[in-house]
Amino acid sequence: MNRLLDTLRHITGEENVLTGDGLVAFERDWRGREHGKALCVVRPAHTAEVSAVVKACAAAGVAMVPQGGNTGLVMGSTPDTSGQEVVISLQRMNKVRHVDVANTTLTAEAGCILQQLQQTADHAGFLFALSLASEGSCTLGGNLASNAGGTQVLRYGNTRDLCLGLEVVTAQGDVWQGLSGLRKDNTGYDLRHLFIGSEGTLGIITAATMKLFPQPAAQRTAWAAVPSVQAAVDLLGLSQQQLGAGLTGFECMSRMALSLVARHFPALQVPFWQEAPYCVLLELSDTESESHAEQRLEQLLGIALDKNVASEVVIAQSLSQSRELWRVRESISSAQATEGLNIKHDISLPVSAIPAFVAQTDAALAQSLPGIRVVNLGIWAMAICTITFHRLRPLAIKLMKTLSCNYNHRLIRSPMMR
Numbered sequence: 001m002n003r004l005l006d007t008l009r010h011i012t013g014e015e016n017v018l019t020g021d022g023l024v025a026f027e028r029d030w031r032g033r034e035h036g037k038a039l040c041v042v043r044p045a046h047t048a049e050v051s052a053v054v055k056a057c058a059a060a061g062v063a064m065v066p067q068g069g070n071t072g073l074v075m076g077s078t079p080d081t082s083g084q085e086v087v088i089s090l091q092r093m094n095k096v097r098h099v100d101v102a103n104t105t106l107t108a109e110a111g112c113i114l115q116q117l118q119q120t121a122d123h124a125g126f127l128f129a130l131s132l133a134s135e136g137s138c139t140l141g142g143n144l145a146s147n148a149g150g151t152q153v154l155r156y157g158n159t160r161d162l163c164l165g166l167e168v169v170t171a172q173g174d175v176w177q178g179l180s181g182l183r184k185d186n187t188g189y190d191l192r193h194l195f196i197g198s199e200g201t202l203g204i205i206t207a208a209t210m211k212l213f214p215q216p217a218a219q220r221t222a223w224a225a226v227p228s229v230q231a232a233v234d235l236l237g238l239s240q241q242q243l244g245a246g247l248t249g250f251e252c253m254s255r256m257a258l259s260l261v262a263r264h265f266p267a268l269q270v271p272f273w274q275e276a277p278y279c280v281l282l283e284l285s286d287t288e289s290e291s292h293a294e295q296r297l298e299q300l301l302g303i304a305l306d307k308n309v310a311s312e313v314v315i316a317q318s319l320s321q322s323r324e325l326w327r328v329r330e331s332i333s334s335a336q337a338t339e340g341l342n343i344k345h346d347i348s349l350p351v352s353a354i355p356a357f358v359a360q361t362d363a364a365l366a367q368s369l370p371g372i373r374v375v376n377l378g379i380w381a382m383a384i385c386t387i388t389f390h391r392l393r394p395l396a397i398k399l400m401k402t403l404s405c406n407y408n409h410r411l412i413r414s415p416m417m418r
Helices: 002-012 020-026 047-060 114-123 140-145 229-246 255-264 290-306 319-330 332-339 351-368 394-412
Strands: 038-042 064-067 085-089 096-100 105-109 163-170 175-178 203-211 218-226 247-254 278-286 312-315 342-348 373-378 384-390
Touching: 002 038, 002 047, 020 038, 020 085, 047 064, 047 085, 047 163, 047 175, 047 203, 096 114, 105 114, 114 140, 140 203, 218 229, 218 247, 218 290, 218 319, 229 247, 229 278, 229 290, 229 351, 247 255, 255 278, 255 332, 255 373, 278 290, 278 319, 290 312, 319 332, 332 342, 332 373, 351 373
Parallel strands: 038 085, 064 085
Antiparallel strands: 096 105, 105 203, 163 175, 163 203, 218 278, 218 312, 247 278, 247 373, 342 384, 373 384
8 A cells, every 4th residue: 555655646746645634524424424534535636647546546456436525415425434445536626727608618627616617607707507505615526426406407407417528537547538518419429428427436527518608687586485395386387387497496495494494593584484384495587687587576476375375475685685595595404414413315206296205205204213303305396305314213323324325325436446
């Protein structure tokens, strides 16, 4: 192992191969649920160094764990406890290589912070459509490796839908150059889709070409209390009918989810959470004007009240109020972490199946695990329902770790990367 460490230091510079106390932040997951032990952390500065590092580790038969912002919730970027794995951190690869105004694309390295890309696009007069609660720390490479959805997935799709090209270092250390940025490319296999969502098992994404979009003329945000899960589904259909492509956000949150935010972030104002079992956050992006956007949103919410799919509504009257409402949604994961041990599942369903699924699983869990607290929330417009279990009994903790977390953890390390 000393020989491998010397080789890695030669490739990246001694200061970029961390050992000992310098590993702590890289060896644990965001929620602090799992603590691994790495041989070292290597921080390459460019693609050629990533290639050389991978080749050196492959030759030594040492497993590699790619890591971006380390904000994931399935512990895929956490090393195991063997002390034999090399964490490859891409945090130094944080350059925006090119903004192509005519092609409306942005090419950036995998270590770029998502918020940095949003700001770069904004300065160029465009919208970078991916937005996540962790956008101040998550990275482009991690977003692509996990095929992140984000709060605007309803309008713009997952990260996969925003990507036009990749640069990847394979498990053998070869570099695949696929940063064409073509919007029409009907030649051969579309290899980028193999790497997007693969969680680093097939290779390490080092750069990507991403789509940009026109900035909306106006954005308005509304919050609605709804009497049931079925009412939330009905409100979604009504919103799509009334707003069409202008509906860029639709988030549904249970009373339990919002109660955690109210408890742990008392400075945030959480509308209606005590009056309704569920609340919905809607966002309208309009191509005309603020007044036109508000008129459309008011019309939608008036119909929703008349049809009894919403019981209370409020429209943000300023950008700061809109951000406050979004902060409530984005603070749910942090509130869960503050509350204590929790286990998450992202479960994809047809929208029409969500009400029955929630009713059946809530009842089954309550019967099997008395005292369990179930937190339902998610981007319902894309049929993603996240269920989180809090303060599980020891038997339940063991069971859920076996079914989810440990399985996902093992999945990240495919034989190719060992």
